[in-house]
Amino acid sequence: MNHPSPQSGTPHQALKTPMSSAIKHASQSAKLITLIFVLMLVCTISLFVGAKSISPSVVIDVLLAKADSTESLIIVESRLPRTLLGLLVGAALAVAGGLIQSITRNPLADPGILGVNAGASFFVLAGIVLLGNQSMTEHLWLAFFGAMLTSVFVYFVGTYKEARVNPLKITLAGVAIGALLAGVSSSITLMNPVAFDEMRFWDAGSLDIRDLSLASMAVLPILAGIIAALMIAPALDNLALGEEIAQGLGTPVKLVQLSALFAIALLCGSATAIAGPIGFIGLMIPHIARRLSGPNQLWLTLYAIVLGPLLIISADIVGRVIAANEIRVSIVTAFVGAPVLIYLARQVTSFGKL
Incomplete structure (x- = not known):
């Protein structure tokens, strides 16, 4: 009598793994769709809520191009651009954070800690001082090259004389290079009144750009970066x-x-060029996404694309309504992100990993 080999199994066992995979895929899709609906709701709230109270009926008329008033300027030139910018910047920083944590295998890594934002800011400042650059297009290219060169330099310093990526060396290199560039940038702005005035608003990190054309310039590079991350x-x-x-x-x-x-x-580079350096998004969101997605990088990236804008637009709404003169989004994210960083650091210290 022939007995089935252990490898062959029963038909039920053979179908178990594909069926489990399909169930897991459906569960992940359902969670992602739910988050997309929540993001749409937050975007809608962003158009209706601000420092100035505007009737919902007026907002709807403005969005349908049925009204032309002072309120329409606020909605079309402030709330709509900053909402769209929040979608772009939030997704860009969240996906970048996930990539950085993945290639460095460091749960505390983000664009700020690795000096990428400092590199982008330094090159924008250098363009202002040396080339007299004032346009956002020039800022965008300079920020991109600054982020690129800083990323590559930190990577090579972190892997110098190493057979593989050393997460600790990359993190230390990023912190050191970021601190150096930030110190040089501060010295230049203090000695150059023109550069100080130009960088004063941009360097704080804000979504209040009041110009949709600025956001449109960053669409293609951010989409290219997200597509590369998915691939x-x-x-x-x-x-x-x-x-x-x-x-x-x-x-x-x-x-x-x-x-x-x-x-x-x-x-x-693109996110920093159009909104200035905004911290903690790239640190927090990958951890939240990982709790939903598990170890799968593709699902983590898809969740990050939604969760990043969800957090940054929510922070921008909070900044608008809790103060008469508005609090910039980078300050709100710092208030949220600092406790998260402390918590993550304690987890790493206590258990060696998250």
């Missing part, structure tokens, strides 16, 4: 198993890491 997500899952295993699975490790750095530079 390399399966390879990053392999890298999470270790570089040797990833290479055994056919993953081009160095190419994937450099592709991630390029995507990070696109995302951080």
Whole structure:
């Protein structure tokens, strides 16, 4: 009498794994769709709520192009641009944070800690001082190149004489380079009144750009960075198993890491150029997304695309309504992000990992 081999199993066992995978996929899709609806609700609230009280009927008339008044200027030139900008910047910083934490395998890494934002800011400042750049288009390109060069430099310093990525060395290199660039930038702005005046508003981090054309310039580079992040997500899952295993699975490790750095530079450079440096989004959102997605980098990235705008637009709404003169979104995110950073640091200290 022949007995079935252990590998063959029963038909029910053979269907168990695909069925479990389908159920998990449906669950992830349902959670993502729910978050998208919540984001749409927050975006709607962002159009209706602000420092100045405007009747909902007036807001609807303005959005339908049926009204032309002082209120329409507030809605069309302030609330609508900052809502759209929140969608772009939130997604860019959240996805960049997920990429940085993935390639460095450091749960405390984000664009600010690794000096990427400082690099983007420094190059914008250098353009103002040396080239007299004033246009947002020039700021965008300078911020992109600054973020790119800083990312590559931090990566090579962190991997110098190392056979593989050293998360501790990359983090220390990023903190040191970021502090150096921030110190030099502060010295330049203090000695140059023109640069100080130009950077004073931009360097604080705000969504209040009052110009949709500025946001439109960042759409393509941010979309390119997000698409790149989605494309390399399966390879990053392999890298999470270790570089040797990833290479055994056919993953081009160095190419994937450099592709991630390029995507990070696109995302951080563009976001920083149009909104200034906004901290903690890239730190907090990947952890929230990871709790929903598990270890799958593709789902983590998809959640980050939604959760980043959800957090930053909510923070912007809070900043508008709790103070008469409005509190900039970077300050609100810092109030939320600082306790989260302390909590994450304690988790790492206590358990060695999150």
